[in-house]
């Protein structure tokens with residue numbers, strides 16, 4: 264019998280609000296992300312995009328509202344628990360260990376999932392040894408997927424920025440998340456690097472069937488890469504829909520793209 268499509272969205276953000284000492288970062292935000300969708304969060308600086316990602320992976324707890332991930336409701340969730348549930352995260356500023364090799368950085372992403380205790384690891388007891396071997400194999404598998412195998416032993420800090428960014432995404436992927444959160448994955452890159460990382464993201468989405476929520480300022484890339492765009496402005500949702508509709512939305516053009524940038528959206 265053919266498998267029935269799961270009707271649940273991957274992620275629902277329901278009436279979420281968050282403030283910092285009286286400053287409203289997010290106000291009553293509601294939207295949903297379908298499975299295997301690339302959803303781009305866009306909006307001016309301070310719109311609340313990073314705060315939202317921090318809620319989604321348990322770094323911040325919203326003042327009100329809830330998150331539903333694959334049908335499970337939560338408001339308060341530790342980042343480790345988010346990772347174990349299948350929510351992976353890449354950061355705005357490179358969060359890699361620059362003095363460690365590419366391979367060890369990817370393994371570090373996996374060790375958050377370790378079942379071995381510190382004592383087992385310290386004494387290299389069988390469970391820790393078995394895990395280390397599995398992590399190493401998995402890390403090599405991921406490096407092959409990202410065409411990074413030849414850099415496995417290279418210290419991350421010596422690699423060009425675009426390659427480092429690939430390593431960071433590889434590290435987030437190693438733990439096999441089903442939802443990947445990326446905070447400005449293309450920031451600080453030249454045009455060629457942007458194209459390459461955008462292609463990597465598109466491949467992760469189609470080949471690994473990953474749902475991806477990303478923050479991106481380059482509207483040209485967003486329109487090409489995303490299936491769904493949510494526009495935030497002062498913590499509120501200004502628009503939510505497919506890229507073509509967002510591109511033509513007069514409120515978005517006025518508030519975010521700015522009338523002087525309207526030709527970008529044309």
Ligand SMILES: Nc1ncnc2c1ncn2[C@@H]1O[C@H](COP(=O)(O)OP(=O)(O)OP(=O)(O)O)[C@@H](O)[C@H]1O
Pocket residue numbers: 283286287288306307308309310311312313314315
């Ligand atoms: N840890 C914090 N403490 C206090 N205020 C914060 C904190 N994090 C964010 N804010 C405030 O919350 C609001 C939303 O910030 P946030 O970083 O989420 O916006 P953003 O859309 O990601 O901006 P950017 O594009 O500049 O990264 C801003 O007013 C910001 O100053």
